[in-house]
Amino acid sequence: MSDAAPLTRRQKTVGGLKRFGVIFLYFWGLLAISSLHKSLILEESGLPYRQSFAVVNALVLAKILFVAEELKVGERYEREPLIYAMVFKAAIYSVLLAACEIFESLAIGYFRGRALAECLADVGGGTPFGILTTTLLLFVALLPFFGFRELCAVVGEPELHRLLFVKRARLKILDEG
Template sequence: MFVYLWVLFGLFALHEDIVLRQHGIRFVFHGFALVNALVLAKVMLVAEDLKLGHRFQARPLIYQIVLEAFILATLFIAVHILEHTIGGLIAGETLAASVPSIGGGGMQGLFCVALILFVALIPFFGFRHISRELGPGRIKAMLFGRRESAAQAKPPV
């Protein structure tokens, strides 16, 4: 979880760096990717322990994958807002000044960030659930194991 989130947030920081450089701004703090990945991986573990999104286990796998991606994207944004609001209040800011603007502010920015997070989490949950369905180590062996040529492969039984 942590590594996936760290790569994801690192790519977001890299994108932000590119956009700011286009406007002549040469500063982006990349350390937030590491810290946010640690915090939000913990949020993912707590959500997993609470079994959020496990209602759809009897349905096709895509329902559970999409639902968990949606729940976690929503939860990530809520935790981000809560984290910044508490930090601002501790620093002596007013409640209104403590609430962060997400995606440039407004509902459109919030929706864009939520959509990006949602789509970015689908492969994580897809890989995870498909791996669980195939059995321990099967996907890892398929992706990282040695492949046989078509002539050497055994015919299916």
């Protein structure tokens, strides 16, 4: 039994908002860099438009991931070595996010009266290989995200923060003292 007092509604809300904020910032960083890269490769203008789209997309993806976490999606390997939980969650969530991207493209295309092939072209070019590649990119992008989250769950947030952000020489002094 834990001696800690149960969290109040306010504490749960603040904790949830912090988690959502971290998820959003992670996706926003990825999508902003991706849209910048795409603009450079295709020599397109309209960077502010693409960046605002990255913010909206990051909010949507963060909400999907946040809700899925609240529903305990991917908790199967909680007692296994960390690598299993990291890889499993990255795989599950990358498939979930790719499916949501496909659904979003289909829904927008439906309301705009576009054909199925045109709708899917927005996700990895619309080919099965392109969609698989998009899913694999999501998987690779989510590996460090879930790696840090799983490590934080095991080590504890204060200790992980100390390990990541305190100078190594100071860590040795703290450990010896």
